[in-house]
Amino acid sequence: MREPLSPQYDPGAIETPLYRLWEARGYFQARAGAVRAGRADPYVIVIPPPNVTAVLHMGHGLNNTIQDVLTRWQRMRGREALYLPGTDHAGIATQNVVERIVAAEGRTRAELGREAFVERVWQFVDETGPTILQQLRAIGCSCDWSRTRFTLEPALSRAVREVFVQLYEKGLIYRGNYIINWCPRCLTALSDEEAEGEPTQGRLYHLRYPLADPAPGLPTLPDGRAYVVVATTRPETMLGDTAVAVHPDDERYRALVGRDVLLPLAERRIPIVADAFVDREFGTGAVKITPAHDPNDFEMARRHGIAPLDIMTPEAHLNDAVPEPFRGLERFAARKAVVEAFRAAGLLEKIDDHAHTLPHCYRCDTIVEPRLSDQWFVRMAPLAAPALAAARAGQVRFTPERHARVYEHWLENIRDWCISRQLWWGHRIPVFYCGTEGCGAMIVAREDPTSCPECGGGALTQDPDVLDTWFSSWLWPFSTLGWPDETEDLAAFYPSHTLVTAPEILFFWVARMIMAGLEFRDRVPFQDVYLTGTVRDMEGRKMSKSLGNGIDPLEVVKLYGADALRYTVISSVGLGTDVRMDPNDLETTFSVGRNFSNKVWNAGRFALMNVAADEVAPVAAVAPSLELADRWILSRLGVAAQEIGRNLETFRFHEAAESAYHFFWGELADWYLEVIKPRVQPGAAPVSRAAAETTLVATLDGILRLLHPVMPFITEALWQRLPRVSGAARSESIMIAAWPEAADYPRDADAEAQFGELMDLIGTVRALRSEYGIAPATPVALILSNVSAALEAALAREEHALRRLARVGEIRHGSQDGGAGAHAVLPSGVEVFLPLAGVIDLDRERERLARELERLDGQLRGTVAKLANEQFTARAPADVVAREREKADSYREQRDRLATKLAGLS
């Protein structure tokens, strides 16, 4: 006798042991050897590496569940599946976290010094690093933990260095003095992608710049000096102005080009230049040029040979290049001070409100300050071209497709990538500078040089900067497999197949991985990119730590189990649409998954309680004795297999989940289990019972396997306990059992038609019973006419189902007997009649119906009268009249239905 299962599914009791079992048996491990030997097709998903500091949130829950569903599915299909896990060192993010910890200890990064600080970060990472990977286990992810990688581990650092050197040697990496996005809080450069635009309500300040010499035709100040007005959103930068620009064709200013302005406060002479970049329509048509603090100004100044003047410290305070009273002021304080000074001098024309978009640091949300500095860049155009071509040639497919256009647009307008960061946590830039007097050599090398190859000197200093985090992430699909060595893993598992990630990192990561894959491996790193939606709360806000509107997946696992979480998530993910979940009502949000888990559990429990034997015959062996219901459910299982497979193939997770759900609950549990109950009771006919048991076991076996990718734990728990099928080999785990194909369960059109007709009939009788208030315990007689061939066949075989499930007693064929009763017609035309004399109190029912009819009639008459009243129709608002008409129609309909019903009872 098998151990009894609890009537309620208790996920906590089974999940951890099962996961341990899978892991211990090595099911998660992909075998490169098998692929290399041609014995298996690989299927590879590399995880989008979460930040080492990350704690699992619903976004991960969604993405990683999808990844695991795909992995488990392909594994069952016989592919050598590799789900490669790992984490990202997340340069700025991690450094910021540790800086905060250090600050809480009352110290600063600077006080600690570089070496000690980096040591501190490592300590932190070692302590907390594995957290999120541990959490992925809790939601059932079947990652190959033996291949876990970290972007800052030595092997991956080697890949990063190799790539840097190769690109440098190809001339695709260069160092230059340009305006970059600078975060004055993190004190580092950012790439364009790391500077996130946020709509901001700002001001547009109109400032008067007096001309250095008299100029006719311009407005003048009280002291007689002529002036031009420039408009700016950042008045504090005026102290760094080195010119004023106007459009060459602007009549208003044509005479001024070549003259000088006397820059207020700084009291410097700066030229007025003509540049076609200037927009005549904006502001006054005259623009101040601050080359060191604005990328456009920088370009313009360069065109005119004007040197930049840097007026800010890295912290965005004004430096010593500005006049005394402004020195040391923080940028926004400086803004106030400058505006006040202009006002005091009568040089402030006006201040307008001005809505614009300001770039913010994606890690700390500080307003980015454009800054002129020496940085390292990757020349992107040569890398973008192949990446664009690959997508256009269909080597990479995007789902949903629309993302392909966004990807292409970005690549078409690619800009160089600033990769140096003034941080301590990350891959150190492998560039060394010779300090020998008069040498100045720059050495870029795979190995740290000990002496200068130019002059032989040994005074080498390494570039203090580190590389952008994404400079290691973009190599992830091959750096994790051992590249630059030609390892067996690399040969077996590159390229991967499906990338599942959030659309937010399309540029940061996805596009760059495609570039790197093509550049260093000559092949795109994956065929399919599936971009998920965003998990939002009920107000449509993205779930985030700062808003406190997140859902902790582990809490859901604890409450309802990993399978409930996974099923809920999978069933709510429409193709590329956002997922909405209520953080304040986990019960409702996850009820679908929880209830379904329980249903699956109990159907399994039913089977285990009722199948007497430990072993059943295979379907083929009992084929002749299969009954209608048996043939029907096996045929329907084939349909489910087909739908689930097809939907997984096209990333239609919601539909796949729903197909499985509908089959399991709506067909297997609601109908098949109910119909076979008498056949598996003690005393049932042995042949019939054997057929039912075989079918039940076969059906459960099939649907459990179909459900396994989505609900790995519960399916394994039940599948392990399923009676054996004699003569059939069974794998030791459902994880590695074969995926059911539709062809395994041939369609049986007759069985479907016949059983379908029976379901219709049962449903109709139930509806009539309910409508006439027949007590559930009271049997009714049934008179059928115009019976279809299908129904006749069904009744010949499964009449007992009709009797039991619709509580039908006597069944007669022929026309109704003329007595009182309820009447209905099936879609197939079969006429159903239930004699009600003696079943319900006819007099009372007739009275009830008559009263109801009268009431309706009264309401209808009232409404009709109202509508006949011209005063009403002419004066009442149109929508009120319309509603009244609708009411009348509805009353009429109800009345007619009641009248028919009443006539049937007479």
Next chain:
RNA sequence: GGGCGCGUAGCUCAGUUGGUUAGAGCGCUACGUUGACAUCGUAGAGGUCACAGGUUCGAGUCCUGUCGCGCCCACCA
């Protein structure tokens, strides 16, 4: 300023190339302790598919416009 997406039941959403009577879960109503499951069962109510036009034998689905919501990109200071 460009580009994209969304608007279907009270709520959250499906609806794949246009095709019977527009579906699901939750919620709601009535009835039900039938030995798998009350995290359940049976039945039911609830929809002008945002709005206005158009194409078509036929439109939730295709086209145009309007309104509302959201996202992405962009160097108008």
